[in-house]
Amino acid sequence: MKKKLLKLTFGLSLLTIGHNADAQCPVIVCSNDTIVNTDSLSCSAVVNFTTPLATDTCSGGFQTFNYTGAQQTWVVPAGVTSISVDAYGAQGGSNSPTTNVNYGGRVQADLPVTPGTTIYIYVGQQPNGITGGWNGGGNGETGGQAGGGATDIRIGGTTLNDRMIVAGGAGGGGFWSGQEVHGGLGGDLIGGNGYRSTPTTEGGFGGTQTSSANGTCVTFNNPSVTGGFGFGGAPSGCGCEGYGGGGGWYGGAGSGNCRGGGGGSSYTDPSATNVIHTQGVQQGNGSITITWSGGSPTVTQIAGLASGSSFPIGTTVQTFVAESGGVADTCSFNITVADTEAPTVTCAGNTIEVCEGTPVSAPAPASVDNCTSTPSITYNTTGATSTSGNDSISNVVFNVGTTTVWYVAADSSGNVDSCSFDVIVNPAPIVALAAFSVDSLCNYSDPIGLPVGTPTTGTYSGTGVSGANFDPSIAGNGTFYITYTYTDSLGCTGMDSTSIVVHGCASTIEFDPFANLNVYPNPSQGVFNVVTNGQSGQATYYVTTVDGRFIQENNFQLGEMLSIDLSEEPNGFYLLQLNGENATKSITLIKE
Structure with missing residues (x-):
């Protein structure tokens, strides 16, 4: 924002009076106080004024x-x-x-x-x-x-x-x-x-x-x-x-x-x-x-700046003295220079686009002023996010939606300028990861399939992840969190996670009740036979869909044939989880 250049030359309105034997001799009259604005792009103003006129009313x-x-x-x-x-x-x-x-x-x-x-x-x-x-x-x-x-x-x-x-x-x-x-x-x-x-x-x-x-x-x-x-x-x-x-x-x-x-x-x-x-x-x-007719007193400036000088911001007192015949008279007037020129502030760009939860990275705008070397910078926002502060909005986390950021530059005289731009925050995608079909495994158990994540084009990460399975023998003992991450077309990322526990079970592989397991037919049109040869004792089985939906469960005797009927279920893949006293076993059943 620029201002109009103002130049003033001062004059005198009403000067000496007529001859008076009792009058002050000499008499000098100054102009009225005056306010001018700084010159454009300057912190001062060139001011011209007329030297006050003096008369000696006793002689002319x-x-x-x-x-x-x-x-x-x-x-x-x-x-x-x-x-x-x-x-x-x-x-x-x-x-x-x-x-x-x-x-x-x-x-x-x-x-x-x-x-x-x-x-x-x-x-x-x-x-x-x-x-x-x-x-x-x-x-x-x-x-x-x-x-x-x-x-x-x-x-x-x-x-x-x-x-x-x-x-x-x-x-x-x-x-x-x-x-x-x-x-x-x-x-x-x-x-x-x-x-x-x-x-x-x-x-x-x-x-x-x-x-x-x-x-x-x-x-x-x-x-x-x-x-x-x-x-x-x-x-x-x-x-x-x-x-x-x-x-x-x-x-x-x-x-x-x-x-x-x-x-x-x-x-x-x-x-x-x-x-x-x-x-x-x-x-x-x-x-x-x-x-x-009459003599003219000598007029001398004893304080202030000469006409045509560059006057600084503020008030300069101009004082003059008139002398005649050893007698003097003085007068003064003020020249005040005001800074009304606003600084200029320029924002870096029109729009910044980030994902939900990501701090904004934006430097403070450039600002220059005719008088203040470094104008103060503040900001305030309207729209999806309402906040304010000093200097830069960098590292501020904005709400989802469009927020308009206003930067305001102010100089020491209170003149201001502003610029604005928009911050668009895109929402993170909604990501879901189902739970594992079991909540724990032995460290020697076979790998089990990873739970289903949505949307379906994400990626899995975590200890024990091997391809599309979780392998307890890789993970070792402990509680492990599996993370499913999805990035959308705007580059925004969402994630979900689930956990599974791996135990160091007491039995060893040579006592594994499911070591000689046989499942047939598989694939099947509905009935699956499960035989645990050479073993005795009781175990439990669970059948779920691959996305974790429960189908059936029951106890059965090891060493006896177990029949599982999925005739009423639609064709597809199912997970069979066998849990014995010291061992577990996961098997994929295919119904066609």
């Missing part, structure tokens, strides 16, 4: 008046018989996104004055909309803009006829249907003409020294939008957007039909000397500065 000085929306006054100090006036008319209203050059005029002149005389000051306003700028700006209409107000000083009264110096305001301008609407420039003996796109697309004409002018309202050179003595013209019902004329000695004409209003003319009384007229120089509201 100046005073600047800005727009207030009301009449202002200044009294000529004792002993002052001439003043220098620097007046600026206001810029016209403008809604152009690209070009706002309808600037107000400037007049510089010296005027003879009488000490103690009250001078009335009117500072023009730049409008923002269709209401004319204060002090003579003409109204606009519909989507247009109004004209800027004139700036003037009046001596001997407050009527328009009492004006001694007038700086013309500019006509309203803007933007219509992809075309620039140019307000006429304010100032000079004849104000600038308004137009749209090119001067040949005429709008309101500028005011002169003797009259206002005509403008466009449906037709060219239409007197219905003319201004007058001290005020700009205002379009009404002209169609399209209407733009007001600037105020002035004589105001500029307004214009409809989406064409700029004319600029107002400037004026100086015949008694004025050293007159300079400049057209179209003032942006924003007008202003006026009155200067009278």
